[in-house]
Amino acid sequence: MLGIAIGIASITAILALSGGASRIVGNQIDALGGNIAVVRPGAPSNAVLNAGGQSPTQQQFASSTLTENDIDTIEEIPNITSVAPMMILSGAVKANKGTPVTTTIIASTPSLADTNNLTLREGQFLDPNLSPYTTVIGAQLSVDVFGTEDSIGKIITIRGQSFTIIGILKRDNNPINYNGVDFDSSAIISREAGRSLNQGALQIQQINLRSDSIATLDQVIIDTNKALLKNHFGEADFGVLSGDKIAEPTNRLFSVIAAATTAIAAISLLVGGIGIMNIMLVSVAERTREIGIRKALGASNADIVAQFLIESLALSIGGGIGGYVIGYILALGVSTFLPFDPVLTWGIALTAAVVSIVIGTLFGLYPAIRAARKDPIDALRQYD
Amino acid sequence: MAKITPTPVIVLKDLKKRFGLGDAEHYAIDGINLTIQKGEFIAIMGPSGCGKTTLLNILGLLDSKIEGDYELEDRSVATLSSRRQAHIRSQQIGFIFQSFNLITRMTVIENVALPLIYKGVTQTARLKQASAILHNFHLGEREYYMPHQLSGGQTQRVAIARALVNDPSIILADEPTGNLDSYASHIIMEELSDLHKRGNTIIMVTHNPRLTTYASRVITMLDGRIATDTQTPNRKSETGTKRPLGKKKRTKRKKEQTA
Numbered sequence: 001m002l003g004i005a006i007g008i009a010s011i012t013a014i015l016a017l018s019g020g021a022s023r024i025v026g027n028q029i030d031a032l033g034g035n036i037a038v039v040r041p042g043a044p045s046n047a048v049l050n051a052g053g054q055s056p057t058q059q060q061f062a063s064s065t066l067t068e069n070d071i072d073t074i075e076e077i078p079n080i081t082s083v084a085p086m087m088i089l090s091g092a093v094k095a096n097k098g099t100p101v102t103t104t105i106i107a108s109t110p111s112l113a114d115t116n117n118l119t120l121r122e123g124q125f126l127d128p129n130l131s132p133y134t135t136v137i138g139a140q141l142s143v144d145v146f147g148t149e150d151s152i153g154k155i156i157t158i159r160g161q162s163f164t165i166i167g168i169l170k171r172d173n174n175p176i177n178y179n180g181v182d183f184d185s186s187a188i189i190s191r192e193a194g195r196s197l198n199q200g201a202l203q204i205q206q207i208n209l210r211s212d213s214i215a216t217l218d219q220v221i222i223d224t225n226k227a228l229l230k231n232h233f234g235e236a237d238f239g240v241l242s243g244d245k246i247a248e249p250t251n252r253l254f255s256v257i258a259a260a261t262t263a264i265a266a267i268s269l270l271v272g273g274i275g276i277m278n279i280m281l282v283s284v285a286e287r288t289r290e291i292g293i294r295k296a297l298g299a300s301n302a303d304i305v306a307q308f309l310i311e312s313l314a315l316s317i318g319g320g321i322g323g324y325v326i327g328y329i330l331a332l333g334v335s336t337f338l339p340f341d342p343v344l345t346w347g348i349a350l351t352a353a354v355v356s357i358v359i360g361t362l363f364g365l366y367p368a369i370r371a372a373r374k375d376p377i378d379a380l381r382q383y384d
Numbered sequence: 385m386a387k388i389t390p391t392p393v394i395v396l397k398d399l400k401k402r403f404g405l406g407d408a409e410h411y412a413i414d415g416i417n418l419t420i421q422k423g424e425f426i427a428i429m430g431p432s433g434c435g436k437t438t439l440l441n442i443l444g445l446l447d448s449k450i451e452g453d454y455e456l457e458d459r460s461v462a463t464l465s466s467r468r469q470a471h472i473r474s475q476q477i478g479f480i481f482q483s484f485n486l487i488t489r490m491t492v493i494e495n496v497a498l499p500l501i502y503k504g505v506t507q508t509a510r511l512k513q514a515s516a517i518l519h520n521f522h523l524g525e526r527e528y529y530m531p532h533q534l535s536g537g538q539t540q541r542v543a544i545a546r547a548l549v550n551d552p553s554i555i556l557a558d559e560p561t562g563n564l565d566s567y568a569s570h571i572i573m574e575e576l577s578d579l580h581k582r583g584n585t586i587i588m589v590t591h592n593p594r595l596t597t598y599a600s601r602v603i604t605m606l607d608g609r610i611a612t613d614t615q616t617p618n619r620k621s622e623t624g625t626k627r628p629l630g631k632k633k634r635t636k637r638k639k640e641q642t643a
Binding site: 290293294295297298303377380 | 441
């Protein structure tokens with residue numbers, strides 16, 4: 001019963017937490033107004049192949065199929081208010097005499113502030129009229145490099161190139177988001193600067209676009225698909241995603257963690273199930289005489305099986321309910337250290353219920369059949 | 385007077401029951417031929433170890449590993465499935481055990497209602513029937529006692545009430561009054577007599593020769609065989625009980641007279 005409780009507890013906690021994690025990404029997209037679409041390189045449905053759960057940044061670093069030409073094409077599509085490419089590099093960033101800090105460098109356009117709802121703590125965002133060697137950095141990066149959030153006007157060296165800091169982003173404490181980057185500790189540079197840092201080629205990992213309203217988003221996605229398909233000579237080596245699909249790569253990471261923890265849960269369930277089987281076998285042995293009496297009074301084998309199955313089910317469901325409560329408390333406890341809350345859905349309750357019923361039946365069956373097979377005379381002769 | 389109709393309920397042909405193997409082989413029942421008619425009240429007597437209880441277990445379909453033929457209501461028991469046998473036990477046979485065999489973790493009324501579960505009676509109806517029969521046995525106030533809180537006599541009455549609650553047509557009693565004083569014995573025996581008068585077949589194993597006076601037929605066994613088989617027309621229940629069913633208070637007076 002304890003084993004069942006532990007197993008169900010871990011399943012509940014995992015499901016609640018991973019549910020919470022995927023909800024947070026979903027919520028971000030909703031918070032952005034629901035009119036966001038994302039263009040990513042690679043075929044649109046590779047979820048199964050990529051179940052390994054690498055984040056898109058590293059995976060597609062060297063092989064992006066999106067080009068600068070695509071950005072210009074998308075910009076011409078009607079009903080799109082802003083388009084922002086994201087070229088994600090990683091590199092050492094340092095102040096004049098400081099130690100280098102390895103962080104994320106995003107090369108983009110001024111419209112990134114619009115598509116991603118970035119707000120500035122102070123200063124200004126990228127501006128095409130300024131020198132390309134200006135940068136906007138996250139508050140945390142500022143602290144890491146300069147020891148203060150107040151670093152406007154200072155010079156920062158990114159991959160050996162000096163940039164002037166023109167703006168500091170407001171903290172949003174959202175390390176988990178659909179962009180796969182933590183804006184709090186990244187440096188945003190212009191697209192031109194990004195190109196020159198990467199030997200003249202812009203490797204675009206993602207293009208964020210925003211339509212003028214939710215109603216036109218579907219049409220925008222269709223138009224974007226068509227336009228890009230033409231650009232890519234009919235080869236669908238990109239994907240235009242919206243809504244829940246954007247969150248998928250992030251969810252994939254969690255589903256791998258969930259799968260690993262589920263395996264541990266499965267082991268504890270197995271142990272719990274064997275525990276139940278032992279309890280039931282002892283119970284059957286102790287109550288041999290009762291079985292004999294019941295059979296003498298007219299119980300058929302099926303009646304005896306039913307009786308002991310119900311008992312093992314009571315044990316496993318009892319453990320399941322206990323585990324469900326413990327699991328949720330556990331998830332709540334763990335979530336105080338995480339940037340999201342666990343979610344409690346009927347699906348999780350149903351999973352817990354189904355798992356405990358299956359365990360109860362599976363491991364109760366053998367003792368129950370053993371009980372039913374007992375010879376009534378031998379059973380009655382047992383002294384208790 | 386019990387109507388002994390010429391319909392045989394139980395027919396045993398050369399019945400044998402063997403225990404052990406090889407050198408330890410031993411026939412507890414060694415070739416019994418017996419026909420029991422519907423409505424008979426049979427007392428089986430004999431020394432310990434002569435196979436009385438074994439015979440009763442076989443008759444009650446608890447022991448099906450037998451040699452020879454056992455026909456219950458014209459059907460050979462060997463051909464019945466275990467499910468069918470359980471059904472017959474539930475519907476037709478009431479078992480009164482030598483050692484009470486109450487389930488100790490259940491209350492008296494739950495114990496008595498137990499056979500009705502397997503008959504498919506609903507919970508409320510079960511408790512009503514069990515309660516009614518317990519009242520008949522003067523145990524109405526003990527319904528929610530646990531078996532260990534009862535005296536030996538009360539426990540045996542509960543066990544008998546349980547055997548009778550599903551209204552069986554064949555009652556198998558293994559020393560039903562073995563643990564009772566003579567007053568309590570008479571209550572039980574009167575109840576069995578009443579059942580007998582209503583046309584039920586009763587087979588009772590006993591050591592007490594006085595109780596055979598209730599029976600219509602006395603069988604004595606010796607070493608797994610039937611030694612004597614006598615009809616006893618002058619049954620005590622016929623001469624002594626000239627009162628309507630259920631009034632058992634006068635039993636005591638009658639007992640004093642006979643004692």
